[in-house]
Amino acid sequence: MGYERYQATGTPRWGERLGQYWKLVRGDRPVGVLLLLWPTWWALWVAAAGVPPLWTLLVFSAGVWLTRSAGCVINDYADRWLDPQVERTRGRPLASGRVSGREALAVFALLMAVAFALVLTLNRLTVILSIVGLVLAASYPYLKRYTYLPQVYLGLAFGWGIPMAFAAVQGTVPPVAWLLYCANLLWATAYDTWYAMVDRDDDIRAGSRSTAILFGDMDLVALGILYALMFAALWLAGRQAGMGVYYWAGMGVAALLVLRQFVIGRGRERDACFRAFQQNHWVGMAIFAGIAAHYLLAARVPAV
Numbered sequence: 001m002g003y004e005r006y007q008a009t010g011t012p013r014w015g016e017r018l019g020q021y022w023k024l025v026r027g028d029r030p031v032g033v034l035l036l037l038w039p040t041w042w043a044l045w046v047a048a049a050g051v052p053p054l055w056t057l058l059v060f061s062a063g064v065w066l067t068r069s070a071g072c073v074i075n076d077y078a079d080r081w082l083d084p085q086v087e088r089t090r091g092r093p094l095a096s097g098r099v100s101g102r103e104a105l106a107v108f109a110l111l112m113a114v115a116f117a118l119v120l121t122l123n124r125l126t127v128i129l130s131i132v133g134l135v136l137a138a139s140y141p142y143l144k145r146y147t148y149l150p151q152v153y154l155g156l157a158f159g160w161g162i163p164m165a166f167a168a169v170q171g172t173v174p175p176v177a178w179l180l181y182c183a184n185l186l187w188a189t190a191y192d193t194w195y196a197m198v199d200r201d202d203d204i205r206a207g208s209r210s211t212a213i214l215f216g217d218m219d220l221v222a223l224g225i226l227y228a229l230m231f232a233a234l235w236l237a238g239r240q241a242g243m244g245v246y247y248w249a250g251m252g253v254a255a256l257l258v259l260r261q262f263v264i265g266r267g268r269e270r271d272a273c274f275r276a277f278q279q280n281h282w283v284g285m286a287i288f289a290g291i292a293a294h295y296l297l298a299a300r301v302p303a304v
Contacts, residue, residue, distance in 0.1 A: 020093045021107055024076065025069035031281050032072070035191065036158055037064045038284025039184040042291055043165035046176060046241050050295040056168050059118045060161060066118075070111035071137045071157070077104045078141030086202040088270075125167040133160040144203075148214035151196060155188030176240040183233035187280070190226040193219065194261070194277035198270050220266065227258050234287065243294050250290015254283045 026032055040060050044052040051057075076094040084095045093099035112134060119130040136157035143150035159181045166177040189211065196203070196212035197219060203210055215222040231251065238247050257279060265276035 020098050021103075024073055024093045024099055024104060024107060025111070026072045027069070031278050033065055033068050034281040035188070035284060036068045036161070037061065038281065038288050039159060039180065039187075040064055040161040040165055041288050042184075042284075043162040043177060043180055044169065045288070045291045045295060046180065046237075047166045047169035052165075052169055056122065056165075059121060060165060060168070063115050063118055064161065066111050066115040067133070067137060067161075070108050070115070071140070073104050073108040073111070074138055075141040077101060077108070079144075082144075082203075082206050082208050085206040086199050088199055088202075119164075122168045123171060125171060125173075126164050129160070129164045129167055129173075133157070133164065136160055144208050144210060146209075148209045148211060150209070151189045151192040151211040152185070154192050155185035158188045159184035176237050179233055179237035179240060183230050183237060186226050186230035186233060187283070190223050190230065191277055191280040193223060193226070194265060194273050194280075197265070197268060197273040198277070219268070220262065224262070231255060243291070244298060246293035246297060247290040250286050250288075250293070253286040253290075257283045257286060 022028065044057060044060060076092055079089070080094050080101065082089075084090050089095055094101065094104055116130065116134070119127055136153070140150065140153050140157045143153045147153075162181045162184060163173045163177050166173045193211045193215070196210035199208075200210070200212045204213060211222070212219060231254075234251060238251070261276040261279050264279065265272045
């Protein structure tokens with residue numbers, strides 16, 4: 001089989017395997033990394049009141065890629081019964097049989113081991129919190145079998161880098177960290193609902209569950225509420241952190257970007273919902289730009 005594939009494509013077996021592993025960790029789809037990176041950077045900049053220590057920044061940035069990749073692997077492993085039944089996912093390496101379950105678990109273990117090794121260079125509280133993060137990441141994919149709220153659980157897992165970032169920089173997790181965590185929880189639930197709307201019909205046929213199925217015809221209303229609550233939490237976090245006009249400007253840009261998502265996805269077509277989902281990384285970037293600009297220019301602009 002490997003020889004035949006080599007003859008057909010000109011790619012050696014080891015290159016073909018690496019290519020499949022790259023797809024398995026979604027290396028060809030970086031938007032998920034960005035959705036995890038931006039809130040982690042929100043927390044690092046707020047915790048440090050500016051640019052965080054270089055090593056801490058490197059550990060968390062690398063950790064974002066490692067844990068997101070590991071999360072994709074364990075998600076595909078848990079969904080190997082579902083993905084072959086879904087149009088968008090049936091070509092994934094595990095679903096198509098090009099990577100075995102044993103290989104996927106080995107890749108997951110390697111990624112998490114490297115991530116944990118990096119965390120071990122930080123303080124004790126951060127290490128303890130990282131264990132909670134591992135449990136959240138590993139258990140998330142199984143929620144769609146038993147509950148309609150896997151998107152909420154994704155928010156819990158995706159945002160866990162926020163309290164970890166404060167623990168790494170400050171040695172504690174203050175109230176503003178939990179406000180940012182709540183904001184990210186609401187945001188992740190919203191953007192992953194857009195994502196779930198892409199697969200809603202397939203998921204219903206396969207017996208999977210999601211917020212998109214739970215919300216039904218009220219999905220756009222529910223999304224509006226989630227985004228409104230997200231901005232309320234970000235407003236509270238900004239007040240708590242003493243943010244200035246640059247932060248509020250960043251939030252304004254983010255709000256306009258969210259409105260654009262509703263323009264794109266209002267018809268609920270698959271491709272449109274997927275585009276609306278992808279737009280969210282710009283939302284996270286706009287908020288980060290406001291935070292970074294505040295600390296860069298804080299001496300010139302008073303807090304409001």
